[in-house]
Amino acid sequence: MRKMRTHSASWRAAAVVASVLLVGSIAACGNSDTGGGTKDDGKITMGFSQVGAESGWRTANTTSIKDAASTAGIELKFDDAQQKQENQIKAIRNYIQQKVDVIAFSPVVESGWDTVLKEAKDAKIPVILTDRSVDSADKTLYKTFLGSDFVKEGKLAGEWLVEQKKTASGPVNIVELQGTTGAAPANDRKKGFAEAIAANPNLKVIASQTGDFTRAGGKQVMEQFLKANPKIDVLFAHNDDMGLGALEAITAAGKVPGKDITIITVDAVKDGMQALADGKFNFIAECSPLLGPQLMDLAKKVHAGETVPARIETEETTFTSEQAKEALPNRKY
């Protein structure tokens, strides 16, 4: 009997150890609140869907995200959507299937995300919006939005122009190169700029069209603007790359960029800053692409179940030609 008791005691002990081990391994394999991708090594896996590689800004943003992930010890699954919303939705669905711990993405356009965001929420995978936001009414579909205030950027560009043209007695004709149709920075920069120039009725946007945030787009649309409008005084381009493309069209049309046509852009990437320092651009509102370190920090926090602010705005400035000359030697992107 005694022997029997000893046996059943050791079976019970073995069963307790086994169930502790089982519970432990389930907890390590699947994190019920923050997604199911945590592996035994405890490493966080992030699925990131990038807009594309349309501009110098985007290239710098991708580098910042990849570098920051490796510094933070976060395993990054990266997808380039080539400026197509359907590719982003596909990538996000793949990340859900792979049970990553966190999904982050920069939405190419503002609308049409509710269904896929709901799928991520149902799978208990937290989503972080970075760079661009979405127009979903349900703010619980994502944890936070890290990025610039694009309306402010457009406003700063417009306010600078209002100040420059405050003594203008006749009409000042402005052409506008918009970013990708439906993208938050295109919508918001247009809005901010329009609001600011409303202060001077002489300032008129005579043509406004998308150049898709690319150099080729900027060049092509500027050529059309120049053909259709004999008097263009100002170009407002929603990013440096379109402004740089437009420079070629302006020069080819026999005009001097920065003198015959005042050029205002957004971003302040190195090539844009060089054009500004050279007097070919006149003013840039900065938009920082260096979002990687803050994004990884947020990923760790949301994965740990911490509450993070719903909106984190990037700190930015503006540049005149003189300021660009000073800043260029230390410019990181």
Ligand code: AHR
């Ligand atoms: O969303 C940020 C914008 O996207 C940048 O201003 C532009 O260059 C990029 O393509």
